[in-house]
Each structure stands twice: as C-alpha cells, then as structure tokens.
Amino acid sequence: MRKKSLVVNAFLNGLRSVLNILFPLITFPYVTRVLSVNGIGIYNFSNTYVGYFVLIAGLGISTYAVREGAKYRDDIKKISNFSSQIFSINIYSTIIAYLLLLLSLIVFKNLNNYISCILIFSLQILFTTLGTEWIYIIYEDYSYITIRSIIFKVISIFFLFIFVRKPTDYLVYAGISVFAGVGSNILNFIHARQICSIKFVNNINWRYHLKPILVIFATSVAITIYMSADTTMLGIMKSDYDVGIYSTSVKIYTIIATLLGAISTVTIPRLAMLYGKKRFKEYKKILSELINTLNVFVLPGTVGLIMLSKDIVLIIAGEKYLPAVNSLQLISLAMIFSNFSMIFNQCVLIPAKRENKSLRNTIVTALINIILNVVFIPYLSYNGTALSTTIAEFMVMFMNGWSGRDIIKDVVFSRRILKNIYTSVLGCLGIILICSLCSISYTSLVLRTVMSVILSVGIYMAILVLVKNEIIMSYMDKLKKRKLF
Incomplete structure (x- = not known):
C-alpha cells in the first residue's frame, strides 16, 4: 500500500x-x-x-x-x-x-x-x-x-x-x-x-484482547471525568453566569487545540506500527519529527491566542463575554501541555503497552484537578478553573513523559529539538511585537485581528527562515520539489 x-x-x-x-x-x-x-x-x-x-x-x-x-x-x-x-x-x-x-x-x-x-x-x-x-x-x-x-x-x-x-x-x-x-x-x-x-x-481471543481494552476504557472514563469536573464544580460552587463565561473560553480554546492536535493524531498509527515491528530507529526518527513539528505550530498558536484573546472573544461572543478573556489566556497555556501529553501517551505509552501507567497518570491528574478546583474556585471563579485545568494538563504531561522516559529521553533532550524550541521562541517574540503594534495601529476590530494574524504568520515564518529552523527549511525544500512526507 x-x-x-x-x-x-x-x-x-x-x-x-x-x-x-x-x-x-x-x-x-x-x-x-x-x-x-x-x-x-x-x-x-x-x-x-x-x-x-x-x-x-x-x-x-x-x-x-x-x-x-x-x-x-x-x-x-x-x-x-x-x-x-x-x-x-x-x-x-x-x-x-x-x-x-x-x-x-x-x-x-x-x-x-x-x-x-x-x-x-x-x-x-x-x-x-x-x-x-x-x-x-x-x-x-x-x-x-x-x-x-x-x-x-x-x-x-x-x-x-x-x-x-x-x-x-x-x-x-x-x-x-x-x-x-x-x-x-x-x-x-x-x-x-x-x-x-x-x-x-x-x-x-478474549484473554489477549480484553485486559488492555478495559484498561484503556478506564483511562477514557477517567479523562471524561476530569475534563468535565471543572465545569461541574464551577456550576456547583458558583453560578450559571460563571459557567457561561468559562464555557466560552473553553469553546474557543477547543477549536484551536483540536486543529493543532490533528498533527499528532495522524502520526499515531505509523508510530504504533513501527514500535510494534520493533523498528525503533525509524520510530524515534518519526517521533522526533512529530515533536519538532508540534513545537513549530503549537508554540505560536498558543502565543497568538493569548495576544488576540480579547479580540477573539469580542468577535465570537460579544462584549458581555469579555470577562472570559483572562480565563482564555490562562487555559491557552494548557494547549502546549495537552498536545505533548497526548504524544507521550498515544505515541509512546500506548504503543509500548504501558496503558496501566497511562491509567494511573490520568487518575492522579483527575484527583489533582478536583483538589485545585476546590482551592481556586471560591477565590478566582472561572479564572481559578482555567488555572486548575492548566496545572492539571502540565502534571499529566510530566507524568506521561516520565513514564516513557527510557524511550523518549534521547529524543526530547536532543540538541536538534532544543535548537528547534529556541528558534520557535524567537519567532514567538516576533508575534508578540506584531500583535502589540497592531493593537495600537488599527481601530477596527476585524481589521486589527486579520492584520495581526497575517503579519504574525509572516514575521514568524521570516524569523524561522532567517535562523534556519530545521522543520521550516525541510518543508520549503519539499514544497520546491512539490513533494510532502
């Protein structure tokens, strides 16, 4: 095929x-x-x-x-x-x-x-x-x-x-x-x-299939619980208004996170195939490319969402939802952690048949998230819920990474990936500069947002080309040859 x-x-x-x-x-x-x-x-x-x-x-x-x-x-x-x-x-x-x-x-x-x-x-x-x-x-x-x-x-x-x-x-x-x-x-x-x-x-072959299926199912249930716990607890401890504000932040965040998450989702079957056939050299090469690619897109996506959060809330929801800006900025950081947590889980732990560790990490994260919500919601309301979610996503990313450290250590901490992160951060500084300039240069909400996005993409790509970011340079070579992966 x-x-x-x-x-x-x-x-x-x-x-x-x-x-x-x-x-x-x-x-x-x-x-x-x-x-x-x-x-x-x-x-x-x-x-x-x-x-x-x-x-x-x-x-x-x-x-x-x-x-x-x-x-x-x-x-x-x-x-x-x-x-x-x-x-x-x-x-x-x-x-x-x-x-x-x-x-x-x-x-x-x-x-x-x-x-x-x-x-x-x-x-x-x-x-x-x-x-x-x-x-x-x-x-x-x-x-x-x-x-x-x-x-x-x-x-x-x-x-x-x-x-x-x-x-x-x-x-x-x-x-x-x-x-x-x-x-x-x-x-x-x-x-x-x-x-x-x-x-x-x-x-x-029930004996072979059933146990891992049930463990993965238990993990799915735990994820469902901890993903819905924040909204449920906010509704119980505060009001429908607070839930409405927070739900707006989550809806905007979900759209961007889903789009960026598609990068890693499509790589899962190939990584599972390579690991299952013990082709570890190819597996680590694809995993390294995936992490590098995610760095290039997720970091600017997160920074851009934080910088344009107010304009996006105004365009999508209107002025009455402006209190959602702070919670959207807080939860935007979770996008970095959740994407890398997904890589460590779906692309490392699951192919390596470590679903038990994945379940343990998810349950611990769910408990941490609930405790943090109890602490933060009374004082910070929907901002506290967003902060709890972000911390929980960081925790599950760290635990999943630690559980697969023997597999990913030489990939994640390679000079190649560290350099890629450095160049992406430089590009993100350009995004911050452009969005700040656009906020004082344009009075029209839609024009300001559109120009911020267009110019941010331009400056980010220009910086990455200037510093010879490996991923961007490889894509440019493939585009020249009209050939992708």
Missing part, C-alpha cells in the same frame, strides 16, 4: 475535527431562535445522556485497535482476522450499552419526557460501531472518511433549514444531528470491507 502523506493526513483530520466543532456553532444560533427553550433543554440533555452509553459501547476499542492493528496492516490475512475479532468485541459492547440504556429508561421514571429524543440519539451507538473508523486510522486513510463527513454535514445544514421550522421540531433536529455526526458511518462500514475482510466471529 502506498505510503500516506502525514502532512495531508494532518490537514484532512484537522479539517474533519474543526467541522465537527463548527457544525453546532453554525446551527446553534438558528435553532435557539426556532426551537423552544424546553426543546433545546430536552435536546441537550438527551445528547449528553446518550454520550455516556456511546462511551460504554466504544470501550476503548479504537485506541487499542490502532495500536495492535497497525503492525498487521501489511498482512491481509492477519489484519482481517484481527479486525473481525475487534469488530465482534465492539458488537458485544454495543449490545451491553443498549441493554443498560433501556434498563435506565425503565428504572428512572423521570426520563419519560426524554425517551423519544434519547432513542433517536441512541442511533449514534450503533452507527459509531459500524463506522469502524479505526480501520481507516490503521491504514492512515483519512481522505475517505473526511470527504464523506463533509458531504453529510453540508446536507444536514440544508435539512436543518428545511425541516426545523417550529418550536416542537427538536426531535427532527436530533435526527439531523445524528445524520450529520454518524450518518456517513454506514458507507464507511461498506467501504472498510474493501480494505480487509471484516465480519462478526465467535472465535475471539
């Missing part, structure tokens, strides 16, 4: 991730005006409620499948056998998720008003399993799932404006949301069978 371009994959995965965020941002202003407040409430509650059962059905299978399946992808017989076993395990976990969901609807009578909407959203459970996206990730084939995802989302927007016309249409909106999110998974499943033979089987 032809080697996929990591750069193209990063762009496609980033585009798909951003679209998943932008779809509700585009549709929400319309539906909030059309649907009733009660309808929106039922929609949001049902979607959140079903999300827990989607997590149960997923069972950490995708992460495990990418790690284990990547080393079999050159052997059609082995990958077909492996994929069929993983798919079958996923079917069993899906059945369990549905049984638990139905049981909860029977036991909890106060869910009666939500049953119809919950059942519509429950289609996500089945479609996510059938989507078998892990097969595409194993083979680094992002083009197929990205293109179909875009098509389904565009169609869904048309459906929204045509069929959601009155306050009682929240069930229709729920159906359209499911169609937009996982509707293309039916096509993904059909196409996946052209990549390898995948079918339901009874001959499953």
Whole structure:
C-alpha cells in the first residue's frame, strides 16, 4: 500500500475535527431562535445522556485497535482476522450499552419526557460501531472518511433549514444531528470491507484482547471525568453566569487545540506500527519529527491566542463575554501541555503497552484537578478553573513523559529539538511585537485581528527562515520539489 502523506493526513483530520466543532456553532444560533427553550433543554440533555452509553459501547476499542492493528496492516490475512475479532468485541459492547440504556429508561421514571429524543440519539451507538473508523486510522486513510463527513454535514445544514421550522421540531433536529455526526458511518462500514475482510466471529481471543481494552476504557472514563469536573464544580460552587463565561473560553480554546492536535493524531498509527515491528530507529526518527513539528505550530498558536484573546472573544461572543478573556489566556497555556501529553501517551505509552501507567497518570491528574478546583474556585471563579485545568494538563504531561522516559529521553533532550524550541521562541517574540503594534495601529476590530494574524504568520515564518529552523527549511525544500512526507 502506498505510503500516506502525514502532512495531508494532518490537514484532512484537522479539517474533519474543526467541522465537527463548527457544525453546532453554525446551527446553534438558528435553532435557539426556532426551537423552544424546553426543546433545546430536552435536546441537550438527551445528547449528553446518550454520550455516556456511546462511551460504554466504544470501550476503548479504537485506541487499542490502532495500536495492535497497525503492525498487521501489511498482512491481509492477519489484519482481517484481527479486525473481525475487534469488530465482534465492539458488537458485544454495543449490545451491553443498549441493554443498560433501556434498563435506565425503565428504572428512572423521570426520563419519560426524554425517551423519544434519547432513542433517536441512541442511533449514534450503533452507527459509531459500524463506522469502524479505526480501520481507516490503521491504514492512515483519512481522505475517505473526511470527504464523506463533509458531504453529510453540508446536507444536514440544508435539512436543518428545511425541516426545523417550529418550536416542537427538536426531535427532527436530533435526527439531523445524528445524520450529520454518524450518518456517513454506514458507507464507511461498506467501504472498510474493501480494505480487509471484516465480519462478526465467535472465535475471539478474549484473554489477549480484553485486559488492555478495559484498561484503556478506564483511562477514557477517567479523562471524561476530569475534563468535565471543572465545569461541574464551577456550576456547583458558583453560578450559571460563571459557567457561561468559562464555557466560552473553553469553546474557543477547543477549536484551536483540536486543529493543532490533528498533527499528532495522524502520526499515531505509523508510530504504533513501527514500535510494534520493533523498528525503533525509524520510530524515534518519526517521533522526533512529530515533536519538532508540534513545537513549530503549537508554540505560536498558543502565543497568538493569548495576544488576540480579547479580540477573539469580542468577535465570537460579544462584549458581555469579555470577562472570559483572562480565563482564555490562562487555559491557552494548557494547549502546549495537552498536545505533548497526548504524544507521550498515544505515541509512546500506548504503543509500548504501558496503558496501566497511562491509567494511573490520568487518575492522579483527575484527583489533582478536583483538589485545585476546590482551592481556586471560591477565590478566582472561572479564572481559578482555567488555572486548575492548566496545572492539571502540565502534571499529566510530566507524568506521561516520565513514564516513557527510557524511550523518549534521547529524543526530547536532543540538541536538534532544543535548537528547534529556541528558534520557535524567537519567532514567538516576533508575534508578540506584531500583535502589540497592531493593537495600537488599527481601530477596527476585524481589521486589527486579520492584520495581526497575517503579519504574525509572516514575521514568524521570516524569523524561522532567517535562523534556519530545521522543520521550516525541510518543508520549503519539499514544497520546491512539490513533494510532502
């Protein structure tokens, strides 16, 4: 199979991730005006409620499948056998998720008003399993799932404006949301069978697969808890206003972080494959390139977001959300830590089969985050929550890095990477200068923001070229040859 371009994959995965965020941002202003407040409430509650059962059905299978399946992808017989076993395990976990969901609807009578909407959203459970996206990730084939995802989302927007016309249409909106999110998974499943033979089987090596899957699942649950704990605790200890301010910061942060995170996400299957086949020299070379590339993009992304936080909040949310500026600046620092934590976890610990250490680190981080929130929220409110999250992300990055230190030490502390960090920091100083000058030179909010971004990119790239940053110079050479990775 032809080697996929990591750069193209990063762009496609980033585009798909951003679209998943932008779809509700585009549709929400319309539906909030059309649907009733009660309808929106039922929609949001049902979607959140079903999300827990989607997590149960997923069972950490995708992460495990990418790690284990990547080393079999050159052997059609082995990958077909492996994929069929993983798919079958996923079917069993899906059945369990549905049984638990139905049981909860029977036991909890106060869910009666939500049953119809919950059942519509429950289609996500089945479609996510059938989507078998892990097969595409194993083979680094992002083009197929990205293109179909875009098509389904565009169609869904048309459906929204045509069929959601009155306050009682929240069930229709729920159906359209499911169609937009996982509707293309039916096509993904059909196409996946052209990549390898995948079918339901009874001959499953439970002893080999189950333990690591459950450990990864426990890690996912722990991550979900500590990611949602900040907002939950803020709502309990403060008010809806504080939650609204903090949620605005998180929404803006998530868009940028998701786009930057796509760089490392697409590299996971290749690193898993190289580590699984014990091709450690190639593994460390790709890992070094990944860390260097992330440095080049994440550092300026973080600095730019901090410098333009006020303008971005004004453009996206308006003046009444200006208190979100400080919390956005604080949480922006978490972008550096979370991206490198993801590398150390997904690209080092998981391929090295150290998921137990990953689980331990996540649980410790969750506890630290909760304690910090208890300490900071009473005094700093949403700023305290942002600070807690940033500290927690730093802690999990450090612990994941320490857990894989024997693998990454000679990579992370190499002269090559330290020099790359130094040149990126110099470029970031240029961004700070440009944004400061633009803030006093332009009175128009939009013009100031646009010029700040354009000129910051220009000065950053110019500085990196001037100091001969390795990553930028290599990209320029590849562009000259019209060839990427």
